[in-house]
Amino acid sequence: xxxxxxDTTGDYVPTYALSIPVxxxxxxxxxxxxxxxxxxxxxxxxxxxxxxxxYLSSDIPVIDLSLLSNxxxxxxxxxxxxxxxWGFFQQVVNHGVDKEVLCSMKGAASEFFExxxxxxxxxxxxxxxxxxxxxxxxxxxxQLLDWSDALILAVYPSQYRKLKFWPKSPKGLSKGMIEEYSxxxxxxxxxxxxxxxxxxxxxxxxxxxxxxxxxxxxxxNYYPACCRPDQVLxxxxxxxxxxxxxxxxxxxxxxxxxxxxGEWVAVRPIPDALVVNVGDVIEFWSNGEYKSIEHRAVxxxxxxxxxxxxxxxxxxxxxxxxxxHMESSTSPHxxxxxxxxxxxxxxxxxxxxxxxxxxEMAKTGKT
Ligand SMILES: COc1ccc(-c2cc(=O)c3c(O)c(OC)c(OC)c(O)c3o2)cc1
Ligand SMILES: O=C(O)CCC(=O)C(=O)O
Ligand SMILES: [Fe+2]
Numbered sequence: 001x002x003x004x005x006x007d008t009t010g011d012y013v014p015t016y017a018l019s020i021p022v023x024x025x026x027x028x029x030x031x032x033x034x035x036x037x038x039x040x041x042x043x044x045x046x047x048x049x050x051x052x053x054x055y056l057s058s059d060i061p062v063i064d065l066s067l068l069s070n071x072x073x074x075x076x077x078x079x080x081x082x083x084x085x086w087g088f089f090q091q092v093v094n095h096g097v098d099k100e101v102l103c104s105m106k107g108a109a110s111e112f113f114e115x116x117x118x119x120x121x122x123x124x125x126x127x128x129x130x131x132x133x134x135x136x137x138x139x140x141x142x143q144l145l146d147w148s149d150a151l152i153l154a155v156y157p158s159q160y161r162k163l164k165f166w167p168k169s170p171k172g173l174s175k176g177m178i179e180e181y182s183x184x185x186x187x188x189x190x191x192x193x194x195x196x197x198x199x200x201x202x203x204x205x206x207x208x209x210x211x212x213x214x215x216x217x218x219x220x221n222y223y224p225a226c227c228r229p230d231q232v233l234x235x236x237x238x239x240x241x242x243x244x245x246x247x248x249x250x251x252x253x254x255x256x257x258x259x260x261x262g263e264w265v266a267v268r269p270i271p272d273a274l275v276v277n278v279g280d281v282i283e284f285w286s287n288g289e290y291k292s293i294e295h296r297a298v299x300x301x302x303x304x305x306x307x308x309x310x311x312x313x314x315x316x317x318x319x320x321x322x323x324x325h326m327e328s329s330t331s332p333h334x335x336x337x338x339x340x341x342x343x344x345x346x347x348x349x350x351x352x353x354x355x356x357x358x359x360e361m362a363k364t365g366k367t
Pocket of ligand 2: 219221235240247249255256257295296297306307308309
């Protein structure tokens with residue numbers, strides 16, 4: 001497992017997998033809005049089809065964080081059910097992150113993406129890093145590509161930050177702004193981890209302690225409008241390698257879809273709600289009782305969409321394996337092999353995002 005010296009902070013920061021440089025999609029769409037290059041056209045079976053509305057967005061569980069943090073039994077039951085049946089839930093009310101902070105983050109990020117390419121490229125992601133502006137998870141010249149660009153930043157612990165990738169303009173997407181937003185969603189994640197600890201039959205702080213150090217990274221996705229939204233994917237189907245992911249989406253553009261009982265369900269945004277999904281680490285610790293959710297993002301013809309994913313995950317050295325007490329009558333043995341978290345994260349980054357392939361491989365220990 002590697003680390004790199006960061007000359008802006010003087011710290012050693014973990015390094016990740018190589019990614020092959022690919023064109024900027026926003027520029028591609030701007031230069032030729034009526035064409036989709038072949039490399040972005042998905043295989044027939046992966047293309048977003050019309051969803052037949054077997055499940056509706058409104059079926060996705062909604063959790064009230066303020067009730068949950070007061071130990072409300074009904075919300076705890078709802079959380080347990082949401083994690084078991086969906087791996088995914090929306091919090092509408094009382095998540096505690098100031099609406100102004102959510103709005104400022106959105107305004108600042110759209111200003112960033114509107115900067116000229118030359119300006120944004122000052123923060124360009126090197127091929128041997130996962131931080132910066134560009135594309136991660138591109139592992140072969142033949143791989144089909146997603147219709148999006150991203151800005152990825154490690155936020156906590158602060159020594160993982162590489163400040164050379166933190167935008168200096170526009171002023172709005174400043175260090176202070178990113179920290180304010182990140183501190184807000186961190187409190188939400190910590191609260192949820194306490195409740196998850198309880199429903200997994202442990203002391204409230206146990207899950208947090210098991211991280212050794214709660215690592216937090218942010219990925220701001222930019223999906224340009226696309227003339228053929230039926231042929232491309234904004235982000236291919238995947239589950240997050242995190243413990244939990246908190247996603248903020250635009251209030252008025254639908255793009256996120258989750259796989260539920262084999263069907264894709266559109267997650268229509270609820271204004272100012274934070275969307276939360278269970279990541280692979282919870283799936284492993286819970287011995288598969290709570291599943292990391294497979295999800296993807298689709299594009300649309302008329303509007304660009306921006307989404308803000310914050311990943312929370314353990315320190316690289318933490319050994320992840322199903323907890324002894326999570327072996328149950330339905331899964332009487334440990335379904336996943338023990339793996340160092342850093343190895344799981346890096347091996348998932350060495351592969352293209354492909355649904356839940358990496359959690360399936362973790363069952364055999366061949367990640
Ligand atoms: C030190 O800088 C970083 C470390 C890790 C990440 C990061 C963590 C993830 O868990 C993660 C992820 O789960 C993911 O979904 C598969 C993803 O792509 C959509 C990530 O880019 C990602 O990054 C970031 C920065
Ligand atoms: O844009 C979205 O709604 C999904 C983004 C996502 O899945 C991710 O960044 O991991
Ligand atoms: Fe994701």
